[in-house]
Amino acid sequence: MNNTFPIKKKSLLFAPMEGITDEAYRLAVMKTFPEWDLFSTDFLRVPTEGSFSKKFIMEHFGKEAYAKPDLRNKTAFQILANEKGNTPLACQQIENLGFKHLDLNLGCPSKRVNQHLGGAYLLSDLKALQKIIKNIRENFPHHFSVKMRIGYKDDSNFLNCIKLFENEGVDAITIHGRTRDQLYKGTADWEYIKMASKETSVPIIGNGDIWSVTDIENIFDYTNCHSIMLGRGALKTPWLAPLYKMKERYNKEELFEIRKKRIPLYFSSLKEEYAKRCSQDALILKRFKSFSRNIFDDFPQNEIVKRKFMRSKSLKEFEELLDFFCK
Ligand SMILES: Cc1cc2nc3c(=O)[nH]c(=O)nc-3n(C[C@H](O)[C@H](O)[C@H](O)COP(=O)(O)O)c2cc1C
Structure with a gap:
């Protein structure tokens, strides 16, 4: 097991976004704005019966992105799992293909996904969550991160989830500061990112409503998180990573x-x-x-x-x- 998160502190991660971050999109952004430190595929659902085909995994990731190890290693492979799926086999398949970073989706608010007991639903069922996390940890020896909201209906399980991830050897935790029921309402609450950064030594990736260089500076200052991830802000300003990393500040x-x-x-x-x-x-x-x-x-x-x-x-x-x- 390797518990060292592969990215340096204050990295900027481009969030997984279904319908956006396919191979062509990721490659275009990687080549044009190489200052982004890490990308992610959007989620691939672990089948409840049978296994992934190799072709299916490769198509999801993209053959060109796969062929070049430097590009491959700059992208996390995200899965969506429930208690019934054969998660151990899925992890072994992903590992056997040479992927080095697996991310578990615990934030998806879709009704269909949650009715199938996956995505953000798992934040309300710690028994099922623990089983899945253990399955992944035991079957994927490289970097394993989770991407969560602050809860399903409410935030009552938040710190229990963080402790569970720490105890089970998760390598990094991305936190979007909203519950599942909040969907995208209001603004993301960075207080939870701050709290988790204090409570655990597992690297915390702050996420939610980061739109500008000032927001990036503010979230790092306020929460002391390890790194950050941007979704809609990255889609609005795909050149935000270079803007943040250069010394100049613009009006x-x-x-x-x-x-x-x-x-x-x-x-x-x-x-x-x-x-x-x-x-x-x-x-x-x-x-x-x-x-x-x-x-x-x-x-x-x-x-x-x-x-x-x-x-x-x-x-x-x-x-x-x-x-x-x-x-
Ligand atoms: C169009 C769209 C698709 C998304 N698809 C995924 C996904 O496949 N996996 C995932 O973990 N999060 C997904 N998300 C959530 C984002 O990764 C991110 O956590 C969320 O938008 C909050 O961050 P933001 O305020 O920077 O957008 C999606 C968000 C959007 C807007």
């Missing part, structure tokens, strides 16, 4: 000028990666729209701007809008 106007320069660069690297995998512009356009959720938020009249992009009928039209709005 609002300067940040907007940087935004206008980075957006076309970002979409052109995404186009390059997606074009290698699918030849249809219509599919690339669909992907582009899913990446446009927050990226135009800082533009004047942002709702109108975003609507124009979302209504574009061809990739060419989307790119012409980029030329127009980012000049």
